[in-house]
Amino acid sequence: DQQVKQNSPSLSVQEGRISILNCDYTNSMFDYFLWYKKYPAEGPTFLISISSIKDKNEDGRFTVFLNKSAKHLSLHIVPSQPGDSAVYFCAASSTSGGSYIPTFGRGTSLIVHP
Amino acid sequence: ETGVTQTPRHLVMGMTNKKSLKCEQHLGHNAMYWYKQSAKKPLELMFVYSLEERVENNSVPSRFSPECPNSSHLFLHLHTLQPEDSALYLCASSLRGQGWTEAFFGQGTRLTVV
Numbered sequence: 001d002q003q004v005k006q007n008s009p010s011l012s013v014q015e016g017r018i019s020i021l022n023c024d025y026t027n028s029m030f031d032y033f034l035w036y037k038k039y040p041a042e043g044p045t046f047l048i049s050i051s052s053i054k055d056k057n058e059d060g061r062f063t064v065f066l067n068k069s070a071k072h073l074s075l076h077i078v079p080s081q082p083g084d085s086a087v088y089f090c091a092a093s094s095t096s097g098g099s100y101i102p103t104f105g106r107g108t109s110l111i112v113h114p
Numbered sequence: 115e116t117g118v119t120q121t122p123r124h125l126v127m128g129m130t131n132k133k134s135l136k137c138e139q140h141l142g143h144n145a146m147y148w149y150k151q152s153a154k155k156p157l158e159l160m161f162v163y164s165l166e167e168r169v170e171n172n173s174v175p176s177r178f179s180p181e182c183p184n185s186s187h188l189f190l191h192l193h194t195l196q197p198e199d200s201a202l203y204l205c206a207s208s209l210r211g212q213g214w215t216e217a218f219f220g221q222g223t224r225l226t227v228v
Contacts (some may be wrong), residue, residue, distance in 0.1 A: 002156065009154075041222075042222070043118070043206075043219030043221045043222050044157075045219065046216040049216060100215060101147070101159060101162055101169070104149075104157035105156055108198075
């Protein structure tokens with residue numbers, strides 16, 4: 001039973017346009033959410049996070065939105081660049097009760113065309 | 115470079131071999147993890163060592179054996195593996211205290227079992 005779901009295995013976007021990557025979760029105990037980016041032959045690198053007390057967090061071209069009632073979060077990349085082409089993993093964890101271990105989705109492969 | 119180093123980067127082993135994967139971090143983190151990434155599957159948590167406690171995923175076969183001699187080093191001992199164990203094995207670390215930091219990943223060990 002997948003608690004973190006990324007239903008789109010791949011996404012193709014034109015350079016300069018917006019990329020929107022989606023993630024859904026089922027565990028209502030999750031209160032901390034992260035996005036990781038992974039290039040081939042490398043480990044995932046942390047990109048951006050959001051706590052459940054917020055509904056938006058922005059860092060440069062990257063913005064994460066959280067809709068707690070829908071148990072949905074999304075990562076927006078504006079403007080998209082060819083170097084953003086990678087696999088993006090959504091992860092969620094529960095910081096209460098000491099259960100801090102992140103649960104990952106399957107990932108979405110983003111391709112940004114020049 | 116994330117501060118988490120894994121060796122070797124690539125490993126080919128026979129089903130009767132015994133080998134070990136090594137992970138090292140000097141970030142001052144006190145939690146270390148082993149993840150398995152198979153094709154088209156979510157990152158699967160195998161083991162966590164945190165504050166000298168070990169948490170494991172009960173679905174991990176006994177042919178995988180972790181060892182954490184100190185907070186900076188983590189090993190994964192491999193014994194009589196199967197071809198389906200071929201995957202990317204990722205080590206990660208984080209800081210667990212009053213808060214929680216995002217996990218930093220190593221570059222992974224690409225394991226092929228023949």
